[in-house]
Amino acid sequence: MQKFDWNDLQGFLAVVRAGRLTTAALQLGIDHSTLSRRIVGLEKALGVALFDRRSAGYVLTVEGERLIPDAEAVESLAIRIRSRSDDGALGLMGSVRIGAPEGFGTYFLAPELTGLATRHPQLEIELIANPRMFSLSRREADIAISMTRPETGRLHARKLNDYELGIYAARSFLAQHGPIDTQLSLAAHTWVGYVEDLMWTKELDYLSHIPTAPAPRVRISNVISQMAAVKGGVGLGALPCFMARNEPELVRLLPDQIKLFRGYWLITHAEARDSVRVKVVADYIAERIEAAGNAFWTDG
Structure with a gap:
């Protein structure tokens, strides 16, 4: 041989x-x-x-x-x-790839990377913000942010936080269709939701938990585009509050009656737990989540 x-x-x-x-x-x-x-x-x-x-x-x-x-x-x-050759005194070197859902990756994590980049100027950071599951065993990412805790595989998981979702409409939509002040009136309007067979986790099936919500007539594969459609007046949609809270065109409907909650988990492969780079980046993400306080729980 x-x-x-x-x-x-x-x-x-x-x-x-x-x-x-x-x-x-x-x-x-x-x-x-x-x-x-x-x-x-x-x-x-x-x-x-x-x-x-x-x-x-x-x-x-x-x-x-x-x-x-x-x-x-x-x-x-x-x-x-x-x-093991990573020297904390000299600064971390090499790369760490983070796979995250598109909403979390774009609206929370991407702006927070400035602190990590400043602390470790020789560290290369790759953020993949896509609506999908990431395979750590196939090295698609070093760290994955998931909406569920993995049940199989040589993986280590820690809970990051829970977050709140609400029902939103555009001000222009309400001006055209009138106020929506009861749950029964939700069924009379067009809804924006996920393409059912492209849901990468069952946790995205929000609308089945709202009895008065009809099946979405407009289906979009990712939450960022869904929010753009709702902002444009296409219809009503269930959106994460940490995304929608800074959109002045959006109005949350029935906030005292309809609250949905989901969570984020940080996942690493068992083999990567000894990596200084992976540990530092994972700890930084958890640190920034904690610093965000109740930003994930309310639309402000």
């Missing part, structure tokens, strides 16, 4: 996660021909084919599937060894 090095396994995992050679090479910051040679070299060293090369991308063979857990184990070990 020929020798192979960690770069070959790193390239293998990048292709597994990206599905395409060119995309994986871009993520690694190398030429696609270099990455191709690494994959070929790894296959020769192991004496097996790891991928079927197809026009639509690289598809794992059975042998490739079997290699994934071992390659990820080596990757985890490399992460732990690398994290």
Whole structure:
């Protein structure tokens, strides 16, 4: 068997996660021909084919599937060894990727990153604010913010906070349709909600908890666009108060009668708990949540 090095396994995992050679090479910051040679070299060293090369991308063979857990184990070990070289006196180095729901990531976390960047000028921060679940085992993120506590996997979870949602309408909508002062009157209006089969967690099914709310006639896949539609006068919508509170065009309806609550969890992989970088960033997020006080609980 020929020798192979960690770069070959790193390239293998990048292709597994990206599905395409060119995309994986871009993520690694190398030429696609270099990455191709690494994959070929790894296959020769192991004496097996790891991928079927197809026009639509690289598809794992059975042998490739079997290699994934071992390659990820080596990757985890490399992460732990690398994290021990972080010197707090000199400042953290390297990168930390945070995966978060789009509302939390955009309206809360992104503005708060200034303090983290100032404290650790050599630390690279990647924020992925998308409406989806993030796989920590596949290294899609180092830290994930989730609306539910994970039930399986080698993961560590801590509760960040709960947050409140309310029913909102645009002032222009109310001027056209008149005041809405009873729950029964909610059913007479157009609602904005999620595309049902694109809900990435059951926690987004807000409207089923409002008995008088009809099925949404306008369905949008993410909460930021939903809020834009509600602001534009399309209809009523359930929105997080920490997002809607700074929108003067929005009016909260029946705040004493309709209150919805959800929560955020901070998730890290068990292998990453020893990483100084990950711990510092996770603690910073928790610190800023605590400093926000009741901003997540009321529309002010």
